[in-house]
Amino acid sequence: MRMRALTVVCVSAGLAAGCGSSPSTPAAAAPTAPTAPAAPAITLSAPVPVAPASNATTSGWPTFTVNDSIKTGNASPLVYRFDVSISSTFAAILLTSTVSETPGQTSFTPPSGTAAPPQTSLFWRVVAIDPFNIVASPATAATPFTWAPPPSAAQMMASLEGITLWPGAQPPGTTGHAKLGSFWDVAQLTSFNGATFLSPTIDEIQVFDLLDRGMDPQSAIDWMHANGYQTNAAWYSVVSVIGFSYEYMALISGHWDLVLKAGA
Numbered sequence: 001m002r003m004r005a006l007t008v009v010c011v012s013a014g015l016a017a018g019c020g021s022s023p024s025t026p027a028a029a030a031p032t033a034p035t036a037p038a039a040p041a042i043t044l045s046a047p048v049p050v051a052p053a054s055n056a057t058t059s060g061w062p063t064f065t066v067n068d069s070i071k072t073g074n075a076s077p078l079v080y081r082f083d084v085s086i087s088s089t090f091a092a093i094l095l096t097s098t099v100s101e102t103p104g105q106t107s108f109t110p111p112s113g114t115a116a117p118p119q120t121s122l123f124w125r126v127v128a129i130d131p132f133n134i135v136a137s138p139a140t141a142a143t144p145f146t147w148a149p150p151p152s153a154a155q156m157m158a159s160l161e162g163i164t165l166w167p168g169a170q171p172p173g174t175t176g177h178a179k180l181g182s183f184w185d186v187a188q189l190t191s192f193n194g195a196t197f198l199s200p201t202i203d204e205i206q207v208f209d210l211l212d213r214g215m216d217p218q219s220a221i222d223w224m225h226a227n228g229y230q231t232n233a234a235w236y237s238v239v240s241v242i243g244f245s246y247e248y249m250a251l252i253s254g255h256w257d258l259v260l261k262a263g264a
Contacts, residue, residue, distance in 0.1 A: 042073035044137035047080065047126045050105060052145045060150030061110040068106055069128035069137050076132035077101060082108040084124045086117065088142040094122070098129075120147045153180050154209035160186045163202055165209060169227040173213030180208070181255030191246035192263050200258055203231035204244055208256060217242050 047066035052058050064082050071078070077100065084095040094117055099108050123144050128137040151159065152175040158165040189199045200208075206229060210220035217235040221242075224231050234243045240251040250257045 042071070042075045042130060042133050042135045044075065044078070044128045044130060044135060045070040046138040046140050047106070047128050049124075049126070049140050049143045052124075052143070054143050055145065057146040057148050059148055061114050061147070062145070063107050063109040064124055064126070065105055065107040066126045066140065068101060068104060071130075075130045075135070078128050078130055080106045080108070081127045081129060082124065083126070084117075084122055085142075086119055086122060088123050088144070090123070090125065090142065094118075101128075116149065117147050122147050152209065152212060153184075154205050154212060157184065157186060157200060157205050158202070161198060161202075161205075165205065166229075168229070171210055171213055171215075171223060171227075173215070175209070175212045177214040178208065178211040179255045181250075181252060181257035183258045183260075189246070189260060192261050195246065197246055199247060199260075201244065201247075203229070203233060204247065204249065204258065207231065207233055207242060207249070211256065 047069050050065040050067055052062045052064070056062075064084075066080065069078060069080075079098050079100055081096065081098045083090055083093050085091070085093055095110060095114070097108050097110075099106060121144065123142040125139045125142050127139045129135070154175075155165055184200055187199055188196060190196050203224070206224060207217075207220050210223060211217065215223065217237075221231065221233050221235060224233075232245060235241075236243060242249040247258055247260055250259055
């Protein structure tokens with residue numbers, strides 16, 4: 001039987017192998033893992049100062065308050081650092097404290113007994129902090145305020161009675177040397193001889209103020225006489241008592257009690 005010749009024709013002129021070869025198949029590319037979207041960056045806006053307002057005068061240490069920082073991203077619970085300085089640059093920090101955020105507004109009150117500042121012109125600022133993500137807001141603008149000493153016990157009693165404690169000569173010294181005891185509530189009382197009077201009397205308040213300024217009882221009475229303030233107070237050192245018309249001040253366990261006389 002006669003075989004017919006088989007003619008092979010190369011279809012692609014670019015084949016490097018012989019006509020009987022078939023082109024190679026390229027390897028499939030490895031699948032690409034999907035990329036997770038980046039988490040939004042955490043940003044904190046500067047808190048907004050609320051109190052004390054710019055250029056306010058406070059009575060002693062105030063409560064410092066800000067409107068809370070506005071957060072973007074997945075921030076952790078914030079804390080707020082409150083700074084007080086004698087300089088608007090905050091080169092030296094006089095008082096600082098960090099407190100946890102409370103809803104809407106966050107405040108800091110200096111602890112009772114915090115010392116008076118070295119000067120009355122002060123500045124305060126606040127920074128919001130995300131401590132977990134180590135992100136902080138810009139600081140608030142330096143807010144100026146004037147620190148004024150809180151009223152003394154004598155000043156508060158005089159104010160309650162609507163009188164001026166020292167309308168003339170002003171006594172020397174600073175308060176903080178004497179302690180009020182019992183029975184100093186402002187009230188209308190009746191004396192042993194039937195007279196009605198407002199207790200404590202003005203000279204009782206004044207004598208206590210002088211004691212609070214560091215004077216001893218006799219020096220306080222002498223200062224009042226020397227500076228035009230009327231009083232019939234008498235110091236009885238043996239029993240630690242200052243006598244007045246209807247009452248007496250008794251030094252008991254380091255406190256001055258005000259006691260209504262039972263008789264002349």
